[in-house]
Amino acid sequence: MRVILATSKTLKETDGVIALCTLGRETRYVLEITGFTKFLTIFPDREKALKHWRKEKE
Numbered sequence: 001m002r003v004i005l006a007t008s009k010t011l012k013e014t015d016g017v018i019a020l021c022t023l024g025r026e027t028r029y030v031l032e033i034t035g036f037t038k039f040l041t042i043f044p045d046r047e048k049a050l051k052h053w054r055k056e057k058e
Helices: 002-012 025-035 044-058
Strands: 019-021 041-043
Touching: 019 044, 041 044
Parallel strands: 019 041
Antiparallel strands: none
């Protein structure tokens, strides 16, 4: 969790983001109760994550 937080802070300085996909129920729950879902982008599957990323690059 500390690595995700530190990386997110570093990426924020350069307008970068962390995007996660295909999370298990328990993992998503931990991210929700720790507040990480407020600054992480989460997609239901890899296809949707890549589609979103490609749109951002255009």
